[in-house]
Amino acid sequence: MNIKIDGIRVDIPEGFTLLEAAKFLGIEIPTLCWHEGLSAWGGCRLCVVEIGEGERKKMVTSCTYPVEEGIVVHTASEKVVKSRKMILELLIAQCPTSRTLQDLASKMGVIQVRFDPKWENCIYCGLCVRICNEQMMARAIGFVNRGNKLEISTPFDKNSEDCRKCGGCIYICPACTLRCQGINQDNVLCNACYNSLQPTCISNEDNYNCWMGLKNECGTCSKEESKNI
């Protein structure tokens, strides 16, 4: 099927999702609740892209949306980036200790979290539920309740006989495996590890990123800015 992603025309076989098509092209779309071994869930909303043109533009999750003949996709329009940042802001405020989230935030240039941190240990991405059901065939855990009382648990909060203690749920969890240590009560944004992989700013003039006009790219400035917010 002929589609157009970020201006690139490409032929993608039927049955592919927009996310797969983008990955095929090397276009990066951030994801959290998506995993190639599991069914698409569409819960974290981080992979939203904008499809259509003009009046009929709308945002959809690329992990669930199948390619259509002639579809036009923007993976990084202003609206998309804005929405992703807001979503990440919400998720970090919910679970600031997740390193996966902190790294994503650095990468996407999220420089402020305007919500009070909740210090929860889960972002309800449902990966654990799906790995338990789909890969381990155990169905030992699932969602309980809804809205602000939502949680992930075994039936009736009792130890489940179906659970084989395989640890798949922990393996796949983006919130509880890798903990971020760099955050504190005042500033829930860390921006540290990701930056250690990048050239560090000694002063602004020393950084080639800055020289090339790519301000905010390495994250150091973002971190400085976020301190001031």
Add this chain to the structure above:
Amino acid sequence: MPEDKTPCLVFSAGTCGQASGANDIIRLAKRYILEKKLHDQIHLRITGCLGFCEIEPLILIEPDNYIYPGINAGDVADIIDATIKGEVIEELFYREDGSNMKYPTAKDIPFIRNQTQLLLENNQKLDPIRIFNYISTGGYAGFEKVISNPDPDGIINEIKEAELRGRGGAGFPTGLKWEIAKKAGGNSLQKYLVCNADEGDPGAYMDRNLLEGNPHSIIEGMIIAGIAIGADKGFIYVRAEYPLAIKHASIARRQAYDLGILGKNILESQIDFDLEIIRGAGAFVCGEETALIKSIEGEMAHPKQRPPYPVNQGIWGYPTCINNVETLANVPVIIGKGAREYKKVGIPGSRGTKIFSLVGKIKNTGLVEVPFGTTLREIVYKIGGGPQGDARLKAIQTGGPSGGCIPEKMFDLPIDYDSLNKAGSIMGSGGMIVMDEHTCMVDIARYFTKFLQEESCGKCSTCREGTQRITDIVTNITQGRGKSEDLKLLEELGQVMKDASMCGLGQTAANPLLATLKYFKEEYIEHIEKKTCRAVVCKEIISSPCQFSCPIDTEVSVYVALIAHKRYEEALEIIKKENPFASVLARVCHHPCESWCKAGEGGDPIAIRDLKRFVTDYGIKHKLCQTTEPVKKTNGIKIAIVGSGPSGLTCGFYLAKKGYEVTVFEKEKVIGGMLAMGIPEYRLPREILEYDLNYIRSAGIEIKTNTALGKDFTIDSLFEQGYKALFLATGSHKSLNLGIKDEHVEGVLPGMKALASLNLGEKIDLGKRVGIIGGGNTAVDAARRILRAEASESVAMVDAARRVLRTTTPESVTIFYRRTIDEIPAYEEEVEGAQEEGITIEFLTAPKRIIAENGKLKACEFLRMKLGEVDESGRRRPIPIRGSEFIVELDTLIVSISESPDISFLQDTGLEFSKWGTVVIDPGTCLTKREGVFAGGDLVTGPNTVVNAVASGKIAAESIEQYVSGKEIKREYKITRPSRYIEPVEFSEDQMAELLTAGRSRMPTLSPEKRKYNLIEVCQGLPEELATQEAKRCLRCELETEEGKLFLDKLQENKPLTEVQK
């Protein structure tokens, strides 16, 4: 068959009818008919709800459709007897609140008359649990038409031509949906049809009503739809909270199976259709189609990202067509009547009718069926009967929690799917909640988002986290903890939720917020910046409505509680803390506290002003708080105040208390301003005024009388004399002219001048017949004062010599006012008092011409008026009636239409004036355009109340202090809280019962005969017993805040604390 003329009693017994007692009424009627053996003479039918839920339980008598609303058990036998005799009972007929007009039949009642009932109409004709009833009234006719010659394309085309759109909210064209469903997966595949009766919006119940009242029409619609799309299995997914709907639908289903209308080979055709009724899982999100499918499958009701759409892949992966109850109810009507006939109702794009449930602050509530294109105004005013009471309508909330608010100014919007969307709301399933000015829009947003944060399924992050964050932030705002950057964040977050959420719930979850932010942003800003809730709703901001609404922040609930404990001295201290004019205001305040008192909702408000008067009188009697302690050493900073009215003296009082050297300049020979010159003694005895003035003087203020600005000094000269700041409070003493010819002839007097002369004991010649034009307090005061013209003036003001020249009381005093008694701005008790004393008030009368002879007034010609449309003041505009002129002979005509400030001496002083001739200031700080000059009171507002003048004096004192100490002049807004909490009075159960029935304590007043021609105070004050009794009625709203609850908890713990100091 000849038509049956036997009368039939129709009982409306839907859930709403049963809840209001219809079952008992039905039982009584049945027993009565059996006992008296009346079966042959009267029929009886139990139906679903007829829509006008407000007046249930009701009995409707066919064939004439007489309607008896709100009946009691005792009325049943009478109604049956009368009906059999062919009579009616007129007293029981429907009448609107406050009107005596009776509406005998259902078709006469405006609520029903102004509707177009296409679907609801049938409810009256049917017993929902009798299928033959449905068939005999033309039911299953459409089905018959279809089954005899099944033509799916024909049906779909008919529906398409009828332009039927889904009634569930989104308005997707039903014909198109069916076409897609028919094509989906070819012909071989299993397909499902679902009737969505999971109606979860708070306040919306049209689906319940249809299922309860006419379940067969839904089944008929479903079979037709099933034939059209090729589905042989249908589900009715109905809320488990609707037991009666489930019962009626189940009975109807069984009856249809029994008659072969459902099942295999329907009526011996090749068509099968099975129907299953599924009870909802109890979550709001189950109404969302993909979640509903999950729920039918037995899974957790989590929505699924579309595409694939349910019409392609629905229940267990098979094509599933989901239609709303009301949509399906329309199908038999369209097939029966034909699309062409159906299309005659409604507007292009939105055909047919829509049922709305109209609830909220409106006279008539219930289900309303109107054609698309009807305006909101028609629904609200013609059908709903307009607002309850005097409050003005503010907005209407449509579409339930996911909908939005539409402000009053947009009520002329014709309703259809697209117009509502454009206005930022949605049709939703059709809930309409009417809100008046007692509804806080921020609180409404908080209520709905709180509902949604609990009902979000939690699958997608934007909806789950978004609703929680919005709820948190909006709750903070309603509790006075909002920050100015919150609004931007809310707007951003709301937009992201709208754009990026998975299902309809999430995408619309921000609507209540975004719509209120769009139309009522100023209310949000007031909550955040000024810590004000104009609707007096948000408890954590207002604490108690009485204290909050008091312009000078008097801790009303505290002193009322202290009175209940008989701790009068403490109560007096609380009052005097914020109010140097306590005794004066205890008599003449316009008491906004009482207007907002919670006890006044459905009862009498606490007599707060009278209680204050009791305490201040107690203080005078026992010589408490007579003076205040002057500061030992002044700080040497000189402040000048021009005008010794309530505003000026209050400002001076508070500045003097802080150590400033205050000088007050007064033009007249007496001090007190309007209190001395405008308010007559029978309302405010001069010794009481003098008492408060002494209290103020004791703070150490210098007052110079007979010293006028512009004559004896100027603003510049004051600054030259070393005054650091200046407060102008010269009031509004100039009466406005009528603007007609000969207004200045002898005998025509400005109202203020006449009143001041009388109050100061100067002679004026009134003659025998006095007319007064106007309806304000000045007009009524002048009228009543004139009656007392001959009375001996207060000794303090008048010497014996002046008595010789005293004015004589005229024979007749008449007030001419151009509107009616409902609009008159003077206080109600004053108008009543005036009428009791024999003063005539001619309403709807306006002057046209003054007839003068030799430069002297002879008569005045008046015109009669009638009331027209509402003008910008919120009152109905008077319109002259042609040819209604009449002449009244008068010796004196007093013109008292309004007053304005005299600003002649303020020209060229660097001040700015409004077009009403008032001084322009920043209302938050009282600062004028000229540095160092502040202004307040009536000089800046025009004629206003005493308490507002005192309030502006307090604000000015604060600003002046900031100014002279070199700080930024800025008013700090805080949430309202009392300075201390008083423990509640303990009651026994008997006392409690007594208090609940006790009305407001009334102050004894002098009878008209005793008071008419003298200046003795009319109101005599509450005796102690009545005062404490009245104080005990207080509901103690301030104890319901978090701080108040904390206090109560501490009391509970039996700590030795009796009062917790803040």
